[in-house]
Amino acid sequence: MESKKFLLQEKDIPTAWYNVMAEMKNKPKPLLNPKTKEPMKSEDLYPLFSKAASHQELNATDAWIEIPEEVRDMYKIWRPTPLVRAYGLEKMLDTPAHIYFKNESVSPVGSHKLNSAIPQAYYCKQEGVTNITTETGAGQWGAALSMAAKHFGLELAVYMVKVSYHQKPYRRSIMQTYGAQVIASPSMSTKAGRKIITDTPNYQGSLGTAISEAVELAMSTPNCKYALGSVMNHVALHQTVIGLEAEKQMEMAGEYPDVVIGCFGGGSNFAGISFPFMRHNFTGERNTRFVAAEPASCPKLTRGVMQYDFGDEAGYTPMIPMYTLGHNFSPANIHAGGLRYHGAGSIVSQLKNDGYLEAVDIQQLETFKAATMFAQAEGLIPAPESSHAIAAAIREAEQAKLEGKSKVILFNLSGHGLIDMAAYDQYIMGDLANYDVPQSEIDKNISQLEKLL
Ligand SMILES: *Cc1c(COP(=O)(O)O)cnc(C)c1O
Numbered sequence: 001m002e003s004k005k006f007l008l009q010e011k012d013i014p015t016a017w018y019n020v021m022a023e024m025k026n027k028p029k030p031l032l033n034p035k036t037k038e039p040m041k042s043e044d045l046y047p048l049f050s051k052a053a054s055h056q057e058l059n060a061t062d063a064w065i066e067i068p069e070e071v072r073d074m075y076k077i078w079r080p081t082p083l084v085r086a087y088g089l090e091k092m093l094d095t096p097a098h099i100y101f102k103n104e105s106v107s108p109v110g111s112h113k114l115n116s117a118i119p120q121a122y123y124c125k126q127e128g129v130t131n132i133t134t135e136t137g138a139g140q141w142g143a144a145l146s147m148a149a150k151h152f153g154l155e156l157a158v159y160m161v162k163v164s165y166h167q168k169p170y171r172r173s174i175m176q177t178y179g180a181q182v183i184a185s186p187s188m189s190t191k192a193g194r195k196i197i198t199d200t201p202n203y204q205g206s207l208g209t210a211i212s213e214a215v216e217l218a219m220s221t222p223n224c225k226y227a228l229g230s231v232m233n234h235v236a237l238h239q240t241v242i243g244l245e246a247e248k249q250m251e252m253a254g255e256y257p258d259v260v261i262g263c264f265g266g267g268s269n270f271a272g273i274s275f276p277f278m279r280h281n282f283t284g285e286r287n288t289r290f291v292a293a294e295p296a297s298c299p300k301l302t303r304g305v306m307q308y309d310f311g312d313e314a315g316y317t318p319m320i321p322m323y324t325l326g327h328n329f330s331p332a333n334i335h336a337g338g339l340r341y342h343g344a345g346s347i348v349s350q351l352k353n354d355g356y357l358e359a360v361d362i363q364q365l366e367t368f369k370a371a372t373m374f375a376q377a378e379g380l381i382p383a384p385e386s387s388h389a390i391a392a393a394i395r396e397a398e399q400a401k402l403e404g405k406s407k408v409i410l411f412n413l414s415g416h417g418l419i420d421m422a423a424y425d426q427y428i429m430g431d432l433a434n435y436d437v438p439q440s441e442i443d444k445n446i447s448q449l450e451k452l453l
Pocket residue numbers: 111112113140141229230231263264265266267268269270338339383385386414415416
């Protein structure tokens with residue numbers, strides 16, 4: 001293994017996040033109140049999120065938003081993260097392409113999610129909030145928010161999708177170790193949960209249901225807010241530390257990416273690695289390609305529609321203008337739990353509409369093949385989610401080889417897979433399958449959406 005790292009120092013941690021909305025020609029359409037269908041103002045989001053996050057959510061004027069000192073101090077635990085030239089993978093693929101990855105797996109919880117968990121918990125604390133709620137799928141977001149909540153002295157309740165609660169016991173214990181309460185969703189503790197359990201007693205849960213439960217608890221508990229780990233604009237904003245650091249590191253490497261790749265659940269790590277580079281496309285200085293890699297079993301960007309939809313199952317959240325498969329879409333139980341979400345954030349959705357990014361969908365077996373190659377070439381075991389970005393990067397590198405042209409590829413390694421070894425076990429035993437989504441199922445869910453666009 002002969003990879004090369006590009007390292008920054010503490011002083012190079014960005015002092016401001018990049019707010020892409022300020023520089024977009026076509027801004028995303030507004031969030032709508034789920035009941036009245038009226039555009040929402042920041043104040044309308046206060047019952048749900050901290051005031052600071054509510055303002056960031058709708059801020060379409062300030063391109064740079066200062067990172068509070070307390071947040072930067074906590075970022076110093078693991079940031080700046082390394083940028084790595086993947087010589088080992090290049091050699092294994094025998095490609096003329098130069099492959100770089102930004103390693104977000106070095107955070108204490110093993111993924112990029114902490115970049116947003118810290119500011120969200122910080123703002124709640126600043127505003128006198130005492131309790132927060134959230135949902136988690138595979139447990140990455142829940143683990144990150146548990147750590148951040150404990151640091152700022154907040155009590156956290158996490159609704160964890162039932163199937164993951166049982167399949168990924170170690171992420172549950174991580175959250176509990178940090179002192180969070182973890183509840184398998186659907187649960188009997190909320191109206192939304194009770195309704196689903198009564199209608200479908202064996203339902204194994206989904207992110208949409210868990211969000212409904214967390215939102216309901218936040219709305220009915222004094223001094224309690226809700227925090228979301230993806231999809232929302234303020235989450236994408238916080239993640240831009242990834243791309244801002246990567247930009248400096250690519251400069252150290254003396255190169256600039258021709259293509260930037262991120263795996264795609266709700267869009268936050270993709271936004272984080274992409275937006276700081278995309279701003280040079282807006283001005284015409286650069287013509288970088290941006291590729292979002294999503295699972296074939298949950299293909300919102302490639303096969304969904306741009307429409308207003310709810311972020312959750314019960315319809316409690318604001319309506320978001322998004323590429324969606326419909327909030328009732330129930331994705332197959334693939335191992336990349338963090339990518340099993342029905343919709344894409346509104347900024348990324350608008351940028352896709354405007355032609356600034358491409359999306360590819362990738363089957364589960366291809367992602368595990370890519371993950372295994374990467375582990376053997378670079379020594380790191382990637383999260384099943386991140387393996388979608390690796391598979392897309394390998395496709396780009398193979399294309400470069402076919403064309404006999406060099407190309408600079410940058411992808412985000414959003415997390416490590418050391419707590420996902422059960423999934424690797426199944427792959428090794430030959431027990432994993434691909435999933436095709438029938439068009440009829442997508443059509444059925446989409447046809448139930450109210451046409452507000
Ligand atoms: C949550 C998660 C994702 C997907 O979420 P995005 O908001 O799309 O980034 C990807 N990778 C890892 C490791 C995750 O934990």
